[in-house]
Amino acid sequence: MAERYVMSIDQGTNSTRCILFDHRGRLVSVAQREHHQHFPRPGWVEHDAVEIWQNLQRIVPEALSGAGVDQAGVAAVGVANQRETTVLWDRRTGAPVGRAIVWQDTRTAPLVEEFGERPGEEFFLERCGLPPSTYFSALRLRWLLDHVTGLRQRAEDGEVLFGTMETWLIWNLTGGADGGLHITDATNASRTMLMNIRTLTWDDELLAFFGVPRPMLPEIRSSAEIYGEARALLPGVRITAALGDQQAALFGQTCFSPGEAKCTYGTGSFLLLNTGNDLVRSRHGLLTTVAYRIGDQRPVYALEGSIAVTGALVQWFRDRLGLISSAPEIETLARTVDDNGGCYIVPAFSGLFAPRWRSDARGVIVGLTSYITKGHLARAVLEATGWQTREVVDAMNADSSVALRQLKVDGGMTSDNLLMQFVADVLDVPVVRPLVAETVSLGAAYAAGLAAGYWPDLAVLRSNWHRAAQWLPDMDPARREEEYDNWRRAVERSLDWVRPPRSG
Amino acid sequence: MAGPVQSIERAAAILRLLAGGPRRLGLGEVAASLGLAKGTAHGILRTLQHVDFVEQDAATGKYQLGAALLHLGTSYLDVNELRSRSLNWADALAARSGEAVRLGTPLEGKVLVVHHVFRPDDTLQTLDVGSLLPLHASSLGKVLLAYGTASLEPPDAELEAYTRHTLVTPERLGRALAEVRELGWAAELQEMSMGEGGLAAPIRGQGGLVVGAIGLSGPVERLCDGPGHPRPSLITLLREAARAISRDLGAARW
Numbered sequence: 001m002a003e004r005y006v007m008s009i010d011q012g013t014n015s016t017r018c019i020l021f022d023h024r025g026r027l028v029s030v031a032q033r034e035h036h037q038h039f040p041r042p043g044w045v046e047h048d049a050v051e052i053w054q055n056l057q058r059i060v061p062e063a064l065s066g067a068g069v070d071q072a073g074v075a076a077v078g079v080a081n082q083r084e085t086t087v088l089w090d091r092r093t094g095a096p097v098g099r100a101i102v103w104q105d106t107r108t109a110p111l112v113e114e115f116g117e118r119p120g121e122e123f124f125l126e127r128c129g130l131p132p133s134t135y136f137s138a139l140r141l142r143w144l145l146d147h148v149t150g151l152r153q154r155a156e157d158g159e160v161l162f163g164t165m166e167t168w169l170i171w172n173l174t175g176g177a178d179g180g181l182h183i184t185d186a187t188n189a190s191r192t193m194l195m196n197i198r199t200l201t202w203d204d205e206l207l208a209f210f211g212v213p214r215p216m217l218p219e220i221r222s223s224a225e226i227y228g229e230a231r232a233l234l235p236g237v238r239i240t241a242a243l244g245d246q247q248a249a250l251f252g253q254t255c256f257s258p259g260e261a262k263c264t265y266g267t268g269s270f271l272l273l274n275t276g277n278d279l280v281r282s283r284h285g286l287l288t289t290v291a292y293r294i295g296d297q298r299p300v301y302a303l304e305g306s307i308a309v310t311g312a313l314v315q316w317f318r319d320r321l322g323l324i325s326s327a328p329e330i331e332t333l334a335r336t337v338d339d340n341g342g343c344y345i346v347p348a349f350s351g352l353f354a355p356r357w358r359s360d361a362r363g364v365i366v367g368l369t370s371y372i373t374k375g376h377l378a379r380a381v382l383e384a385t386g387w388q389t390r391e392v393v394d395a396m397n398a399d400s401s402v403a404l405r406q407l408k409v410d411g412g413m414t415s416d417n418l419l420m421q422f423v424a425d426v427l428d429v430p431v432v433r434p435l436v437a438e439t440v441s442l443g444a445a446y447a448a449g450l451a452a453g454y455w456p457d458l459a460v461l462r463s464n465w466h467r468a469a470q471w472l473p474d475m476d477p478a479r480r481e482e483e484y485d486n487w488r489r490a491v492e493r494s495l496d497w498v499r500p501p502r503s504g
Numbered sequence: 505m506a507g508p509v510q511s512i513e514r515a516a517a518i519l520r521l522l523a524g525g526p527r528r529l530g531l532g533e534v535a536a537s538l539g540l541a542k543g544t545a546h547g548i549l550r551t552l553q554h555v556d557f558v559e560q561d562a563a564t565g566k567y568q569l570g571a572a573l574l575h576l577g578t579s580y581l582d583v584n585e586l587r588s589r590s591l592n593w594a595d596a597l598a599a600r601s602g603e604a605v606r607l608g609t610p611l612e613g614k615v616l617v618v619h620h621v622f623r624p625d626d627t628l629q630t631l632d633v634g635s636l637l638p639l640h641a642s643s644l645g646k647v648l649l650a651y652g653t654a655s656l657e658p659p660d661a662e663l664e665a666y667t668r669h670t671l672v673t674p675e676r677l678g679r680a681l682a683e684v685r686e687l688g689w690a691a692e693l694q695e696m697s698m699g700e701g702g703l704a705a706p707i708r709g710q711g712g713l714v715v716g717a718i719g720l721s722g723p724v725e726r727l728c729d730g731p732g733h734p735r736p737s738l739i740t741l742l743r744e745a746a747r748a749i750s751r752d753l754g755a756a757r758w
Contacts, residue, residue, distance in 0.1 A: 026599045328588035415588040435595050435624050466624035
């Protein structure tokens with residue numbers, strides 16, 4: 001019998017990827033297509049949901065032919081997706097209501113301020129584990145209901161459906177207007193601010209507060225269970241998993257036990273710590289989120305530290321300052337000097353995320369002297385990612401009963417040896433990179449294969465994980481403390497910069 | 505033997521013309537100066553632009569020498585970029601072969617290890633990125649020597665014998681390198697350390713220039729299926745990975 005594979009679809013912020021994995025979790029074929037980023041106004045970021053669905057229709061056959069199989073060679077499909085991005089569409093025609101509003105979009109900032117004062121953060125934290133932020137779907141949904149004429153009525157009448165990207169793609173894959181499944185999973189629902197983090201059901205008080213009509217909401221399912229069969233694109237193939245991308249990466253890194261954590265280094269970076277079946281409320285600026293739920297087992301929770309700007313700072317260095325011509329050259333430039341020369345960059349481009357959550361902060365470069373070269377600046381760029389990771393890890397250690405013993409890393413920036421060594425140095429724990437860098441896709445495949453019986457249990461998945469590289473801490477403790485202190489003083493200088501416009 | 509290739513002569517003339525004056529030149533000026541049809545000149549200029557030897561001013565459409573010409577002969581490819589572009593393929597090679605993978609580039613008469621993927625068996629291993637290997641006694645080095653990417657420093661340097669299998673005479677090394685060029689891959693069997701071996705293949709950048717080497721290493725009995733006979737399946741995996749990275753490098757910069 002021909003070998004069968006598990007297909008993973010990763011609907012990301014910049015592109016959609018389709019990857020086939022074999023029994024040993026090895027990548028068999030990849031197809032990828034980017035979609036357009038729409039910036040209609042400053043701070044607004046939108047995607048065309050139809051374009052993304054069309055891209056998927058092109059890459060799925062490409063990935064199949066890359067592996068030399070047809071849909072009969074696919075044992076199951078799992079979906080991972082950019083989280084919090086909000087799509088609305090017409091149930092009867094399948095046509096989206098405007099463009100999808102992306103997680104980076106900050107148009108809801110005035111609502112965040114309003115809700116932070118009344119009813120206040122505690123109201124939200126108690127129910128969904130999240131503080132109000134432009135990051136989460138409910139605020140966008142509220143904005144749309146407030147701004148699109150007639151939308152509220154159509155939503156109440158059940159004519160318009162809401163979803164994040166996995167909901168949209170699964171609905172289309174399973175028949176669309178002709179009986180498509182309108183579902184989401186607990187990880188994605190945990191990022192809407194509409195789901196009760198304890199019961200994993202839509203929360204009546206939150207729905208009432210945001211004024212969201214219940215008929216427009218998808219059904220919340222487990223992250224790994226048999227949802228149904230595809231009717232379009234992969235007819236007959238079972239769709240058996242959906243997870244938000246960062247949760248998928250945690251799963252792909254096989255962080256299945258409490259205390260295990262991973263950090264994905266991309267444009268921004270996301271550190272997730274498995275806290276098991278315990279729901280840990282952070283006192284230190286972390287988010288409480290669902291890590292995954294397999295079938296009818298109890299949900300597994302995670303603490304999340306989201307860092308807004310890490311790789312994006314390298315991109316800024318390349319595209320805006322033009323000091324390097326490709327992102328990896330940051331390491332070459334940084335290695336032209338031995339240290340940062342006393343220079344620190346705090347990349348609070350749109351405020352600071354975890355653990356500080358300060359929207360009033362803006363970026364600063366401190367410690368400039370005539371001695372500083374572009375090499376020192378390049379060091380400071382990389383070190384900013386290291387220190388931001390340290391702050392999140394400190395918050396996690398303070399919130400959780402067990403201190404982090406090692407950090408599993410993935411994402412494009414893990415190819416930077418100088419950075420990975422620095423992360424190990426400032427965390428004072430080993431940093432390990434797994435053999436499969438595509439952990440988001442792998443996680444969706446693992447969850448899907450688990451639900452479909454392609455893999456028997458978590459232990460088999462764990463045995464697929466192999467260490468590809470390891471960086472051990474090698475920094476003098478006194479120096480670490482001194483540098484950390486300098487970093488914290490630099491951060492202080494970034495705070496309280498943006499002030500509300502003066503009235504009158 | 506065939507005569508000179510006309511289009512290359514013309515391209516060289518265009519480069520000389522652009523190098524001759526401080527001023528940018530328009531398409532018409534280039535064509536008229538060299539007595540070429542505009543279409544011909546345009547085709548050559550576009551090709552030169554594609555390889556970054558010529559740049560076109562966005563506002564005026566005029567041409568000047570490109571930045572790549574200035575770096576000709578100094579840097580081929582940033583090693584950190586090479587690592588970044590190789591990451592997925594090197595991982596896949598380690599996963600499929602079950603052996604450790606390294607990438608090497610030349611540095612001052614040695615091989616600089618620019619990337620290292622552990623053998624995927626979760627045993628204790630140490631990252632040796634940044635370490636140096638001898639050119640003549642490593643499979644990575646032999647690839648770099650064979651394709652002219654690296655040279656011994658000084659050229660008549662004494663070839664150190666690490667084991668009794670190390671190639672220490674210029675003649676034997678020369679024959680081995682000719683064989684590497686013929687086969688498209690290099691082997692190192694107990695030449696640097698007894699019991700250990702390596703296999704390597706060239707990574708090519710734009711225009712086919714060899715910019716580095718990718719290799720597998722491990723105990724000889726795992727790399728070979730008979731005395732002195734590397735496993736064909738490993739060679740296939742290795743060359744597939746090298747080709748995939750080369751294809752990636754030939755594409756547009758990211």
